Amino acid sequence: MHFPxxxxxxxxxxxxxxxxxxxDATLGGGGHAVxxxxxxxxxxxxxxxxxxxxxxERGRRRLGDFKDEVIFINDDFRNADGILKTAGIERVDxxxxxxxxxxxxxDDPKRGFSFLRDGPLDMRFDxxxxxxxxxxxxxxxxxxxxxxxxxxxxxxxxxxxxxxxCASRKKKRIETTGELVDIILKAAGGKYRxxxxxxxxxxxxxxxxxxxxxxxxxEEGVSKTVFYLRPTARICVISFQSLEDRIVKNIFRGMxxxxxxxxxxxxxxxxxxxxxxxxxxxxxxxxxxxxRLS
Ligand SMILES: C[S@@+](CC[C@H](N)C(=O)[O-])C[C@H]1O[C@@H](n2cnc3c(N)ncnc32)[C@H](O)[C@@H]1O
Numbered sequence: 001m002h003f004p005x006x007x008x009x010x011x012x013x014x015x016x017x018x019x020x021x022x023x024d025a026t027l028g029g030g031g032h033a034v035x036x037x038x039x040x041x042x043x044x045x046x047x048x049x050x051x052x053x054x055x056x057e058r059g060r061r062r063l064g065d066f067k068d069e070v071i072f073i074n075d076d077f078r079n080a081d082g083i084l085k086t087a088g089i090e091r092v093d094x095x096x097x098x099x100x101x102x103x104x105x106x107d108d109p110k111r112g113f114s115f116l117r118d119g120p121l122d123m124r125f126d127x128x129x130x131x132x133x134x135x136x137x138x139x140x141x142x143x144x145x146x147x148x149x150x151x152x153x154x155x156x157x158x159x160x161x162x163x164x165x166c167a168s169r170k171k172k173r174i175e176t177t178g179e180l181v182d183i184i185l186k187a188a189g190g191k192y193r194x195x196x197x198x199x200x201x202x203x204x205x206x207x208x209x210x211x212x213x214x215x216x217x218x219e220e221g222v223s224k225t226v227f228y229l230r231p232t233a234r235i236c237v238i239s240f241q242s243l244e245d246r247i248v249k250n251i252f253r254g255m256x257x258x259x260x261x262x263x264x265x266x267x268x269x270x271x272x273x274x275x276x277x278x279x280x281x282x283x284x285x286x287x288x289x290x291x292r293l294s
Contacts (some may be wrong), residue, residue, distance in 0.1 A: 002103040003279040004031025006287045009269050010096055010236045011035055013289045019043040020093040023084070023228070025077035025221060027055050028102035030233040036096070037066045047087050049073045049080075051125040051212075055102065063105060076126075077221035084228055091230040097222060097237040099244050101125075101208070103281065109177075113208060115200035118178035123208045133207040137174050142166045152215070152243065153206030157188040161203055164188075177204075205241065218247050229292035232266065238287050245286050253291045264289040 004010075010032055014022065016039035024033045027050040037046055048070050050056050051178065052254050056074045069086050077097065084092070105111050107270070110117030112133060123133040136148065146162035149155045164187030174180055184200040192199040209215060218239075225235055239245040247266065255261045268286035276283045 002029030003060075003282070004029075004035070005098065005277070005279065005285045006238055006269065006271055007032060007035060009287055010098075010238070011039070013234055013236055013264065013287075014094040014096070015234070016040055016094065019047045021047070021089060021091070023047045023089075023092045023095040023225060024048050024079070025051070025080065025095060025097045025225065026099065027059045027072075028098060029055070029104055030059045032096055032098060033059065033063060033070075034066075037063065037069055038097040041066060041069050043144055044069055045089070046070045046093070047073060047084065047089060049075055049077050051076045051127070052105065053102070058104065069130050072153075076217055078217040078224075080221050080224040080228065082155060088215060089228070091233075092225075092228050093230055093233045093235075095229065095235045096223045097218070097225075097235070099214075099238060100240045112177050113204070115177060115181050115204045116197055118176055121175060121177055121180060123204075123211045125212050131211055133211050134175065135167055136207055136211060137180060138169050148210045149203050149205070149206045152209040153202035153204075154242070155202035155206060157191055160191075180204075209243070215243060215247060218244055219251065222248060222251050226251075226261060226290065227290060231292055231294050234289055234291045236287060236289050238285050240284050240286075245288070248288050252288060255290065259293060261290040261292055264291055 020040040022036050024046055027033055027048040033048055047071055048059055053074050056072050073083050075083050101113055106113045109117040112119045112122035121134040146158045149161055150158035161184055164183050165222050168183045181200045184203055189199045237248045252263045256263050265288050268288050271282040271285055
């Protein structure tokens with residue numbers, strides 16, 4: 001199961017009407033999509049994008065009742081301009097970006113995203129791309145690895161972990177998530193004794209962001225999409241870690257200064273206690289909303 005995060009808040013802010021054209025840049029399990037579709041049908045259009053072909057296949061099954069309203073596109077949202085142009089869409093009445101990974105991806109050991117499930121060290125959203133986490137961990141130099149872990153994982157013990165990875169791979173290639181977790185636990189487990197976060201969490205986040213070039217995709221995808229919003233249309237972006245949230249905040253601030261948007265959420269919206277209790281994965285979510293001015 002994947003529970004859509006901050007669903008009511010997203011739906012309320014989009015102010016949907018039948019006939020609207022909406023971009024869902026991160027279809028995932030289709031949780032936001034289905035609620036959007038109920039409100040824009042009949043006559044509306046949902047451009048449902050995901051970089052992961054498995055998400056698109058799942059979406060086709062889940063959203064079967066809305067065949068006439070959905071256009072599925074398996075692509076990276078950083079190509080938002082090309083995606084919309086190809087779909088013949090000139091302007092949209094709203095857009096949603098729900099960043100990061102879905103429960104389907106994290107819970108599937110063969111995708112290699114989880115430090116809690118043993119599987120091949122992969123982490124690619126789109127497996128047709130060449131570079132996997134296995135390549136990064138086995139081929140990159142120690143300094144480069146430490147930089148990636150520090151920059152994208154905000155991991156204080158990045159050098160220690162990078163050193164342990166390099167020492168371990170001299171003996172044997174690192175092939176699985178379980179092997180990588182063991183290396184991190186041996187190297188830095190003690191440093192995390194008093195913390196609630198898993199010692200491997202930051203390193204896994206860093207590798208995933210790097211492998212999928214996630215931050216550049218957010219920067220490009222969100223900026224391009226704002227350009228396609230009709231005046232008074234809104235864009236909702238949910239992020240799950242501070243690096244992404246900072247990017248979104250800065251894009252919106254810059255565009256507000258130049259008079260392109262007004263920022264609706266002066267502070268990001270976060271899930272309430274009840275949502276976090278029902279869906280602990282929502283706890284780090286932050287929603288920012290901006291409205292196109294002209
Ligand atoms: C958190 S899930 C979305 C969940 C969805 N809103 C729902 O309620 O079921 C994020 C999805 O975004 C996709 N994704 C991540 N980066 C992407 C990108 N640059 N372009 C397109 N899809 C992306 C992932 O493959 C994943 O399926």
